[in-house]
Each structure stands twice: as structure tokens, then as C-alpha cells.
Amino acid sequence: MAPSLLILTDFFQAANRALDYATNLARPLGARLVLLHVRRDSVLDPEMLTGKLSNLDNEALHMALNSITSDLPVPVVVEIGHGRVAYAVADTVSRHHPTLVVLGRPDTKGTPDELVSTTALDILRTAPYPMLVVPHNVSSTDPPRRVLLAVDGEAFSLGPHAGATRHLLDALHAELTVLHVEEHAGPTAATARALASVEDTGLTMGLPQPLRTRSVVAPHPAEAILQAARPEDFDLVVLIARPRSFFGELFHRSVTARVLLHSAVPVLVLPAAG
CATH class of the missing domain: 3.40.50.620 (HUPs)
Structure with missing residues (x-):
């Protein structure tokens, strides 16, 4: 089976940048993409109150996923998870065994580190796995040398x-x-x-x-x-x-x-x- 890269998307700038990066990385690896969107629909999710989460209904969600995957130059599989992101990632990893988990790092400038609760840190604490984190403002999405x-x-x-x-x-x-x-x-x-x-x-x-x-x-x-x-x-x-x-x-x-x-x-x- 060809290797795969697992990419998280919430349709915001950082996730889109990470998808571009992962797409270019997949080519030299001969890898396919597994695109995961997690519906964080728990009322206890603190980011539900911050405006940092996409809030799309099912029809809009599928349209958005089709929009960003239709023109990708590498094979892609789409997955939709629910609940806490770290657990959804762990479940997807257990089924696809990707080489890496790839995600974007949003802009947290001006926020003290102690107050920053990011998806990357949560995943690393819950289910440590090789992870590539792409800054939202990275200057190039070419494969790294x-x-x-x-x-x-x-x-x-x-x-x-x-x-x-x-x-x-x-x-x-x-x-x-x-x-x-x-x-x-x-x-x-x-x-x-x-x-x-x-x-x-x-x-x-x-x-x-x-x-x-x-x-x-x-x-x-x-x-x-x-x-x-x-x-x-x-x-x-x-x-x-x-x-x-x-x-x-x-x-x-x-x-x-x-x-x-x-x-x-x-x-x-x-x-x-x-």
C-alpha cells in the first residue's frame, strides 16, 4: 500500500497552507492524502465560543471538502470525525497508518504561551505520533531540503x-x-x-x-x-x-x-x- 499523509482541515488559512504543503510533500513520497475534518460539536469545547471553529452544516461541509479536493494532483481520501480532535486523529491513524500527521499552526501572536491551547499540543499529549506543523505564514510550500x-x-x-x-x-x-x-x-x-x-x-x-x-x-x-x-x-x-x-x-x-x-x-x- 502506498504511504499516506494525514492532514487536518478546518478550512481556515493555516489549514489551507498545511494542505498545500502536504500536497507538495506527497509527490516525492509517492503518497496519498487522507484529509480529516473533525466536527467539534460538543458544547463543552472551549473553542466553540471563540469563533475559531468552522460551523458548517452537512451540505456546506461536503461542498467545502469537495471544493478543496477536486483539483488536488495526488490521490486523496476524505474522512469526517466528531468530538475531540486528538481522539479523532488517533482513530484515523489506527486505520490509515500515515507517515505523518500534518496540520497548520494558526496565528497566536500576542498570546502568552501558557494561555495557548493548540491542536498540535493536544494531539502530542494524547497520542504521540510523528507530526508536521506548518506555520500559517510559511513563505514556501515547496518540499523541504x-x-x-x-x-x-x-x-x-x-x-x-x-x-x-x-x-x-x-x-x-x-x-x-x-x-x-x-x-x-x-x-x-x-x-x-x-x-x-x-x-x-x-x-x-x-x-x-x-x-x-x-x-x-x-x-x-x-x-x-x-x-x-x-x-x-x-x-x-x-x-x-x-x-x-x-x-x-x-x-x-x-x-x-x-x-x-x-x-x-x-x-x-x-x-x-x-
Whole structure:
């Protein structure tokens, strides 16, 4: 079966941008699209009161879905879910087994991180899965080539997602740069260990360009990653998110959350196994 990309849509600007991005990404992957719209029709959904959700009846909903899928240059399957988005995504993932979940990041400028409740963070907490988050104002929807992989130097495994991620990087002919970020200065061998932790996953196998490395000592790792992942230098930033990143009251203060909320380039989050 051909690989697939699962895209969430609510018909707003960020979702439309993510659909354009996913469509262009599907071509080199030889993938089809699974387009998911979730009807968040619970009266308890806080965003029902904010005007941030589309409120279409069944006829209008199907017309909107047909409108955005009729001219897509890649195969597409449409799904409609109900209720909480994270659970609808988990259900769709269990049936389609996509390479990635793709969604747009809306404009939250001016809102403190602690007050931002985004679909991406909710999904990562509820059902961690490889996720690509596309900013609403991303300057290009071309497939990424210049990829920045941020690591902390600890060994990690991507478990069942390693093969699909390696295929993604290979299909993109990615130029991979490993960014090793430490909060405090350590031994010179730390960068070598960070590079080895990436090579041990097999992600670098078959890449057309030599692996590049950068090492940064910064008290705030998220800020160092955001400064490095500038659009003029990179097209995509990849984060390895460990299970501890998804739980607890401090999630919004984690490196993963900070980069997801503020990166100027698309962010690919790969949950570490274990």
C-alpha cells in the first residue's frame, strides 16, 4: 500500500497552507492524502465560543471538502470525525497508518504561551505520533531540503517510525544538519556522542550530502533552536520529543512546545520510543 499523509482541515488559512504543503510533500513520497475534518460539536469545547471553529452544516461541509479536493494532483481520501480532535486523529491513524500527521499552526501572536491551547499540543499529549506543523505564514510550500535536526546528546530510538522517517529524508534528498544544544558547557566529546545518537537510529543512511554538525551552549535550548532555524538557512526543523515532554503541568514550557509555537519554519516532531 502506498504511504499516506494525514492532514487536518478546518478550512481556515493555516489549514489551507498545511494542505498545500502536504500536497507538495506527497509527490516525492509517492503518497496519498487522507484529509480529516473533525466536527467539534460538543458544547463543552472551549473553542466553540471563540469563533475559531468552522460551523458548517452537512451540505456546506461536503461542498467545502469537495471544493478543496477536486483539483488536488495526488490521490486523496476524505474522512469526517466528531468530538475531540486528538481522539479523532488517533482513530484515523489506527486505520490509515500515515507517515505523518500534518496540520497548520494558526496565528497566536500576542498570546502568552501558557494561555495557548493548540491542536498540535493536544494531539502530542494524547497520542504521540510523528507530526508536521506548518506555520500559517510559511513563505514556501515547496518540499523541504535543508533540514535542521536538534538533539540533546542523549541516545534515542524512533521505534516503529524510524523506517518511515528515513524514507522521508531520503525521498527529499535532504541536506541534514545536526544541531547539538547543551544548557551547560560539557566535554568536547559531547558533540560526537550527539552525532552518534543520530547515526545509531539509521536516519543518516543513504543521504546524498555529508552530515553537517553544529554545537551550541545556551541556557534556554528552545531559544537556541529558534535562532538557528531561520528561514534563510533551513526549510524544516526536526525535534526528538521524549515521553516526558508530553506530560505534566510544565508541558507548555518544554522545548518542544516552545519551538512548535514560535518557529518560522515548519516543525517535524518525532516521538522517541520508550
